[in-house]
Amino acid sequence: MTASGTSAGDRRVSDLSQQAIDDLRSGLRGDLLEPDDDGYDEARTVWNGMIDRHPALVVQCTGTADVVAAVEFARETGSEVSIHGGGHNVSGSAVADGGLMIDLSPMNGVHVDPEAGTVRAGGGALLGDVDHETQLFGLAAPLGVVSETGIAGLTLNGGYGHLSREYGLAADNLREVDIVTADGQVRTASEDRHADLFWAVRGGGGNFGVVTSLEYDLHEVGPEVSQLFVWYHADEAADRLAAFREWTESAPRTAAVLPFLAHVPAEEPFPEASWGEPALAFFGCVRGDPAAFEETVGPLTAGDPIVDLSERTRFEALQALLDEDYPDGLRYYWKSLYLTELTDEVVDVMVRYNDSAPSDLSTVDLWWLGGQVADVPQDATAFWHRDKPFMLNFEANWEDPDRDDDNVQWVREGFAAAEELAVSGGRYGNFPGFAGDPAHLLFGENYDRLVEVKTEYDPENLFRLNQNIAPRGTD
Numbered sequence: 001m002t003a004s005g006t007s008a009g010d011r012r013v014s015d016l017s018q019q020a021i022d023d024l025r026s027g028l029r030g031d032l033l034e035p036d037d038d039g040y041d042e043a044r045t046v047w048n049g050m051i052d053r054h055p056a057l058v059v060q061c062t063g064t065a066d067v068v069a070a071v072e073f074a075r076e077t078g079s080e081v082s083i084h085g086g087g088h089n090v091s092g093s094a095v096a097d098g099g100l101m102i103d104l105s106p107m108n109g110v111h112v113d114p115e116a117g118t119v120r121a122g123g124g125a126l127l128g129d130v131d132h133e134t135q136l137f138g139l140a141a142p143l144g145v146v147s148e149t150g151i152a153g154l155t156l157n158g159g160y161g162h163l164s165r166e167y168g169l170a171a172d173n174l175r176e177v178d179i180v181t182a183d184g185q186v187r188t189a190s191e192d193r194h195a196d197l198f199w200a201v202r203g204g205g206g207n208f209g210v211v212t213s214l215e216y217d218l219h220e221v222g223p224e225v226s227q228l229f230v231w232y233h234a235d236e237a238a239d240r241l242a243a244f245r246e247w248t249e250s251a252p253r254t255a256a257v258l259p260f261l262a263h264v265p266a267e268e269p270f271p272e273a274s275w276g277e278p279a280l281a282f283f284g285c286v287r288g289d290p291a292a293f294e295e296t297v298g299p300l301t302a303g304d305p306i307v308d309l310s311e312r313t314r315f316e317a318l319q320a321l322l323d324e325d326y327p328d329g330l331r332y333y334w335k336s337l338y339l340t341e342l343t344d345e346v347v348d349v350m351v352r353y354n355d356s357a358p359s360d361l362s363t364v365d366l367w368w369l370g371g372q373v374a375d376v377p378q379d380a381t382a383f384w385h386r387d388k389p390f391m392l393n394f395e396a397n398w399e400d401p402d403r404d405d406d407n408v409q410w411v412r413e414g415f416a417a418a419e420e421l422a423v424s425g426g427r428y429g430n431f432p433g434f435a436g437d438p439a440h441l442l443f444g445e446n447y448d449r450l451v452e453v454k455t456e457y458d459p460e461n462l463f464r465l466n467q468n469i470a471p472r473g474t475d
């Protein structure tokens with residue numbers, strides 16, 4: 001069921017001599033793991049339990065020098081490379097059967113410069129690592145909404161979160177990255193240095209090299225914010241989402257709301273009578289004057305809720321609130337498409353597919369985008385779909401491996417129904433299913449320029465386990 005990232009003719013690391021492997025090991029500070037080594041299984045295991053792949057080698061990099069050694073080894077031996085940032089991409093592209101996995105997990109250090117208003121974090125850092133340090137100063141970088149996600153994968157593909165409508169994508173807040181390109185060179189890419197590469201990494205994914213550190217602009221956030229979390233019976237979904245649609249037309253950028261269709265969790269504090277019922281939830285983060293919260297979100301809480309879990313909370317706690325819903329090792333298949341409008345037909349698809357979900361853990365999510373994301377011109381960075389105000393994401397989350405086909409099929413059918421609507425189109429690299437969609441669906445009219453940058457920095461397509469942009473001459 002899982003997609004193989006290995007194309008015919010790739011040289012497997014397992015074909016290499018033990019001498020070559022030992023030479024690589026002797027040049028590293030971090031560990032080089034082979035299949036019989038302690039820690040190998042832990043290292044190859046990513047968040048999505050659907051992914052069960054066996055790399056021939058795992059390089060656990062402790063610094064940029066290890067990354068350079070791994071990249072040079074891969075290039076010289078023709079080995080297939082995968083890059084593990086936080087290991088949370090649903091497609092499992094962080095790990096490949098028979099390949100060399102560049103594991104950045106040990107490189108998760110975070111340094112905040114409160115006076116400059118910046119943070120620099122390692123390419124293996126998670127959102128929670130960054131939030132924890134920046135919130136010490138009442139600051140935050142715009143990242144995602146679950147603290148265990150890797151910052152690198154999230155940012156390189158764009159990165160939406162609670163702060164996006166006011167401050168833009170995670171990628172928009174990058175000041176610079178350090179990146180090891182396919183030739184083994186360590187480059188700093190920013191507006192002033194390797195500007196073409198900097199343009200490409202802000203939305204072009206892991207195509208251009210191994211990003212060893214990322215520096216972001218910070219903003220004043222929290223430490224307390226207002227959490228919106230209100231649940232309704234699904235039979236109110238059409239009315240509540242119509243109210244939401246109207247509300248978005250004048251809502252402030254300091255309010256971020258992510259509606260989703262789900263089933264009521266069978267646990268406190270949800271009333272027992274509602275457990276397992278189809279439901280609509282509004283989840284969000286509202287900043288600014290706490291006294292204005294109710295007035296700001298009024299139309300979203302005006303129905304007859306099953307439960308309203310809205311409260312004042314720490315931003316860092318809000319960022320971690322959903323962590324327990326996405327445990328390591330559960331089975332996941334997620335796929336998204338953009339919407340130019342939230343129509344009644346979209347709502348109908350959401351409600352219908354929520355009702356037919358094979359797993360009560362699954363959700364149909366409606367990301368509300370726009371704001372500052374849309375203020376940036378579409379060709380200013382590689383990230384193309386800035387003009388889209390909404391994104392629909394079908395999230396299958398389930399436990400039983402015997403139900404893999406049912407759950408994947410459910411996403412594909414819901415997705416196909418949404419794709420038929422006139423308001424749908426385009427893909428997001430961070431919720432990519434098995435990452436099989438053609439790259440132009442992600443990159444739109446930026447695609448040709450991305451091919452040029454790819455051809456310059458990775459002409460042999462060493463970094464191809466991603467939403468791949470093929471360099472010229474290799475199609």
Ligand SMILES: Cc1cc2nc3c(=O)[nH]c(=O)nc-3n(C[C@H](O)[C@H](O)[C@H](O)COP(=O)(O)OP(=O)(O)OC[C@H]3O[C@@H](n4cnc5c(N)ncnc54)[C@H](O)[C@@H]3O)c2cc1C
Nearest residue numbers: 085086087088089093123144145150152153154160206211
């Ligand atoms: C629970 C959960 C919540 C999420 N919430 C959000 C959200 O709020 N907003 C949002 O936009 N997305 C969200 N996502 C999607 C998330 O952004 C992507 O899954 C992202 O790819 C994860 O990054 P990672 O570093 O963990 O990926 P990994 O699985 O480690 O890597 C995926 C790919 O990213 C590239 N990559 C990773 N690290 C590097 C690096 N250092 N250098 C170069 N390339 C690299 C490689 O191509 C790699 O194959 C969420 C995902 C999960 C699982």
